[in-house]
Amino acid sequence: MPLESHMQLVSVDDHLIEHPRVWRDRLPQKYRDIGPTIVETTGDEIDSYGFGQKVSKGRQVWQLDGQIYPELGLNAVAGKPRDQLGTDPVRFDEMLPGCYDPAARVADMDVDGVQAALLFPSFPRFAGTLFSTLADRELARLCIRAWNDFVIEEWFTPYPDRFIPMAILPFWDLDESIAELDRIADHDIRSISLPENPAKLGYPSFHSRHWNPLFAVLEERSIVINLHFGTSGQVQRTSDDAPMAVMMNLMGTNSMAATSDLLFSPVFHTFPNLKVSLSEGGTGWIPWLLERADLIWERHRFYQNINQSVRPSELFRRNIWGCFIVDQYGIDNRHAIGVDRLMWECDYPHSDSFWPNSRKIVEEMCHAVPSDEVHQIVETNARKLFRFPRA
Template sequence: MSLPTKVIDCDVHNALTSPLELVPYLPEPFATRLRETGMMAVPNGWYSPAGPYRKDAIPPSGGAPGSDPDFVYEHLVKPYNMAYAMLLGDRIMNICNHPDADYASALASAYNNWMIDKWLGTYKEFKGALVVAPQDPHAAAREIDRLGGHPDIVQVMMGTGARMGYGQRFYHPIYEAAQRQGLPIILHPGAEGSGVSNAPTAAGYPSSYLEWHTSLSQNYMAHLLSLICEGVFAKYPGLKVVLAEGGIGWLPHLMWRLDKNYKALRAQVPWLTRMPSEYVRDHCFLTTQPIEEPADAKHLAYMFEMIDAENILLFSSDYPHWDFDAPPQILRKLSEEAREKIFYRNAKVLYQL
């Protein structure tokens, strides 16, 4: 199948060649701390036999996959006719599990300044996600106000490893600032089960990367329930949230169960004035990668119909990670109109491009 006419990739991981690239952007004592100890926002310890990255994504000049703007443009953006590529960072998102909120906030600001200097403006197709440390919501809000008006910043990034659901009032200053700046929030996995975050599954800690990776959707269910039931979308009616890299198959069950329970238990959430599933449809988007792949393709079509997929899905490749999805290889059974929405139009409208 040919490429869609236009493509917006909503999950591209631009990387630091070394954390030391952030040293010039850090004040003391954080610059010395980074030189001596690193970011110490390490990912979890589950081993992936596939490795984290595509083997062909290492730039010709060397360095980490995703670390060279020119190579990312030539290897990803140009071949797939991408109108825009949304840069989400890589290891930096794991600062959400750092026990030192001040250091995490300083690293977020340093990364954002580095991204603007190294990536934004090199190619018009690159658009950035402003990384914040949710451990200090007031510092995160100041960061959103500091850079939220930059013409190439289109959203706010938070890792999903956390100590409590993202709907809780502790985090509301972040959403207030994002709404004020007209920026969606994008949530991305990777830090679950490490640092100060909770266990990555409802049953505790798994033994293998296979279990960990498969169960990431549990975290998305918990955060989405929290956002809805704590009234975030009622309180901030202009806020949009993107759930990246968490799959989609869990969403119908969650909406059905929540709507059913809401009918009897709505007294506990008096700020909700509509069925919970309506807030999902009006405020939430999900990215395609990793798309579920049932043995019978028509089952995925049923799932798409259940969640109104052509209006809430955004294409993502997850470049340069091992489970990269090439635009021509997915969603082949959809109508041309549905593919155009998912690959391009939904993101164009959401990000006001």
Template structure:
């Protein structure tokens, strides 16, 4: 079953919001007639690339490492191509490529040739982005992101480091189709601080604009971020103006994944996947309350694919607890947690409506837009998706707000944070 190109989709989900009364505009503000995505070079700050089957086998000598190099085999019982490390199955090659797919999850393309071309081809991605109103797009991985624990547990550190470097090379090549618009985010071999520092310099020189990172490395036996162990890396990131990006699911451990729910059990999957979107609260609390933000005042941290509505609540929660336990007395040189949030913590949204407004009130300069393309939860209209087009979501979520605010959320906050080149409009 082949994915179809997205078509205009007026779903019940879309209608539930399109019938809401539009917020009143400022009295002295003219109402522009053009769509938001035409007025701004929209930055989609979280999307994914589906890795090709030969990403690692074409770049790493299999004569030395054998089938420990991540590779794809055909799985007879499942009748699909599947990623492996050694004999350990990871997931199907199209498991994260459900945009435009004709059936609801867990159904997905069985081969890369069945996926929406924009998921795997950079020129097709650029054309798709033009169609849905996106100019810039920040790229995150799948296998080295959601299965980072496998690289830790299933292969020697030397090989894992080679895999990280090979990924960074490949994503650079993918984004070279238009390096102004397609933005690579580097993975680091965080198990080796010296290698991480060297790879940060190398990837930055290749055009990577930020770091896929975590805040709770103590879960895998490494020191906490406040430890001097991380100073060479965090200090260099601050010096180079590179943000540290906490993506949902990154650094999940085998313990975290125990009892993972079957997607076919729709109620269970809805519950668990919704709770996952609150997972970055631990990361934000770690950098705000441990003193990392205080120690690195110019270093920016980004909560990726976790939504934004919870951020104002969490900011107020940390302030409340900080004051009520007397932490401000023990640490008189520290700011309130909410002040670190406003200074250094960034969030993003893709499906939220009403909660976006409260985020803007408190963290407006730190809010950005994402699509999560091509995942099943993304803003990708299709036969088995209730999603409106990104074009529509921008209007529904932000329409009626001051133009300065809209510009920040859709473009200017992201271009400043990731140091993106100005748009080239035809």
């Protein structure tokens, strides 16, 4: 069916690039010189990600607490031809202004036919996990707070019908996380971004009861947990000489692992109304994973410390939503997943995005899908889950 004009595209996974003064304008004076700031490279800087390698001259990079982080735009290449795609622009003037300017982003969304979007961070990493590596926990907490204030002040408040309010938390301290939610409660935050597998970052897993105080608050306030793939800091590297394409092809397995963790954990039994969105994880794998999970549960639950009464597939269809950019297999098998479990993503400004042709691509993907189901997938499922009705 055609993508009808009354259907508004709602993207549940886009990204913004923080402008140079996000933290300079918001951190206390004592932290401004060591907080995140943009510097011009001379060729003598050492890449904190690059195993001691030098950063080339003439780049704009982030500096935090004396360390250099050169991934300025994190693949912010929207609008470039395929043969010009790379891993990272190195200066702001190499990006579309919509990457870092909210007014320009709204204009780019209008060009693309996207009415609303949920935005993930870039420099702090998608769940703010970079700040968890700081030895100065007060600086880390204030950096989280500054990012939340930035998106509230510059993105959510000026454009209340275009951007779904999402926050990041100092997840390494649950009391501080809840305090941050309380601090920004007046802004009706609809979702938060958490690591897909905190155990890989050195924190308790979802199988523990550690996260219960935070989950209780999120459930009570109907705040959705976004688990964006890659937030665990883990990628599938099959061999040292495998090209990056192998790792990129396997990123969805991170979401498969997070789903398996949650389905066999106590989380959804303790918090039956907690909602989880598998950001950028794809959906085509979901029918197989649910079939496999139910089989394991049927045959092996009696000798393991897992729930004995509720099938994993029932938990999925009550508590988890899958998200995709392009996933023809998932669309074709939508009834095995649940039409009400599917949501669409644009992924602007990353290289997987089809900006400015999103409506065309979605229409081609959904050409054999009934109109009412298309509308659910591209708009109404997201509006219902994130409590984000049309203006």
